Amino acid sequence: MALSKNDIEKIVGSGNVLDDPETLQRYAHDQSFVQPRTPDMVVFVKTVEQIQELVKLANTTRTPVIPYSSGKNLRGATIPDHGGIIVNMSRMNKIIEVDEENLFAVIEPGVTYQQLQDALLQKGLRIMVPFGVFPDRSVLSSYLERDPVLAAPSFEDGNALIMDTELVLPNGELFRTGNWASGGRPGAPNGPIRNTIYRLWTGAQGTLGIMTKMVVQVSFVPVDRRIFFIPFSTLADAVEPMRRIQRREIGTECFLLNRFNLAALFAQDWSVPAEVPVAAVTSEDFDSLRRQLPAWTLIVVINGPARRTQEKIAYEVAALREVCDIMNVELREALPNVPGAEHVIASELLRPWSILKKFNYRGSVHDLTFKTPLSNVPRVAAVVVDLAQQHGYPERDLGMYLLPLERSRAMHVEIDLHCPASECAERATVKNLWLAASTELANAGAYFDRPYGVWAPLMYNRAAHYTQMLKKLKAEIDPNNILNPGKLCFT
Numbered sequence: 001m002a003l004s005k006n007d008i009e010k011i012v013g014s015g016n017v018l019d020d021p022e023t024l025q026r027y028a029h030d031q032s033f034v035q036p037r038t039p040d041m042v043v044f045v046k047t048v049e050q051i052q053e054l055v056k057l058a059n060t061t062r063t064p065v066i067p068y069s070s071g072k073n074l075r076g077a078t079i080p081d082h083g084g085i086i087v088n089m090s091r092m093n094k095i096i097e098v099d100e101e102n103l104f105a106v107i108e109p110g111v112t113y114q115q116l117q118d119a120l121l122q123k124g125l126r127i128m129v130p131f132g133v134f135p136d137r138s139v140l141s142s143y144l145e146r147d148p149v150l151a152a153p154s155f156e157d158g159n160a161l162i163m164d165t166e167l168v169l170p171n172g173e174l175f176r177t178g179n180w181a182s183g184g185r186p187g188a189p190n191g192p193i194r195n196t197i198y199r200l201w202t203g204a205q206g207t208l209g210i211m212t213k214m215v216v217q218v219s220f221v222p223v224d225r226r227i228f229f230i231p232f233s234t235l236a237d238a239v240e241p242m243r244r245i246q247r248r249e250i251g252t253e254c255f256l257l258n259r260f261n262l263a264a265l266f267a268q269d270w271s272v273p274a275e276v277p278v279a280a281v282t283s284e285d286f287d288s289l290r291r292q293l294p295a296w297t298l299i300v301v302i303n304g305p306a307r308r309t310q311e312k313i314a315y316e317v318a319a320l321r322e323v324c325d326i327m328n329v330e331l332r333e334a335l336p337n338v339p340g341a342e343h344v345i346a347s348e349l350l351r352p353w354s355i356l357k358k359f360n361y362r363g364s365v366h367d368l369t370f371k372t373p374l375s376n377v378p379r380v381a382a383v384v385v386d387l388a389q390q391h392g393y394p395e396r397d398l399g400m401y402l403l404p405l406e407r408s409r410a411m412h413v414e415i416d417l418h419c420p421a422s423e424c425a426e427r428a429t430v431k432n433l434w435l436a437a438s439t440e441l442a443n444a445g446a447y448f449d450r451p452y453g454v455w456a457p458l459m460y461n462r463a464a465h466y467t468q469m470l471k472k473l474k475a476e477i478d479p480n481n482i483l484n485p486g487k488l489c490f491t
Contacts, residue, residue: 002061016044031277034076042086056172067206069109069138075452077205081486104187112136132355150253153404165198166213170478187215206484222303227342229332231294236378241327246408253301256402263289270357277364277421292337362418370446391433460489
């Protein structure tokens, strides 16, 4: 690498460039199966101008630049495949504006879910949060990586949450989308110039630009709500009731958990880890809950807005009861053996990170996360169960979470495999299972829309024309291939 520490310190200041072995090692790996690789330097930036100058300098020597915000991407997206500079934006953590009238917030990359949610709740507002996100995960990075929020079943509350954006292009130029692009005020009400060009950078893992600001939609906190639990003996039994509930647009949040994940969420003797992987912790509470909880539980949340609160809740509850009566399924407002379960879920709707307690089971979690049609869900789940049996992995140790998208137009599916963080025979078995399942799931109709690591060739090899167009675009806007080289199809 031709760039020197002194060159970079002229841009970001002394003490903001780290190259000691201990620091570099922390950025060389995460808990995923992605091959570790050590960066050359870690650079802390505080302004957009510093990022611009750094990118321009990197272009002169073709030095790789890897954008990094909170470090809570656990799938290898920020591991530097070709070395280079980690651009750490965690110190760019300002909530620039909260507009209570037009319901948006302007944030920097270092703003976390915990930070933003706490600030919004003081104003009676909330940010929509993905299930199982770390509290100190960057909101900007999470939205950019298309983490689906718990309200994703709702067209109006859980989708298109990105409004305007600002980013540094691979040549160092500043680029803005939406109202910003025309010189207007960011976040202002929609007009003819707000389009979805920002989607070019979603899921791109920092290969096409470095996002420096984002305008995100916020919502009012519901005045009242009702929470319901619907138990099922098999996954197949849940498909048609879920489809009918969603097609009638009942509820805002709606998600399905198997007993492993539900037990992990409610286990009181486990805590949410600050960092992962962790050392495994035994839990009598988890073991007891796993024995007693239903095989599957559908959770439906009906929210009441400020206007006509009870009227809205009443007609949605009536519709939900009608669907359950037709399908002959039980509708509960509490969970047996879990006192206060409804209160726990109510809290999780604002801060949904208790499920992260699942890391305590074996130490690390390796997910299979994809999209698929609702009708295909039992098939893809069976693929993983069959492969688990072939690899000697206990079916009861599979954690599953399913989330309808846009009223079940598609399903977001997460299937977790658990193993120790350290190298051992068990970890090798889980890695082989994870690799085999990734391939077989793709063959069975799973769409890995966030192609981390080995998922990238699985997807791009099936879409030759799309891949060719992406490569042309990359060559046009990043001819020196400096932004996170090696990710996606940009090898």
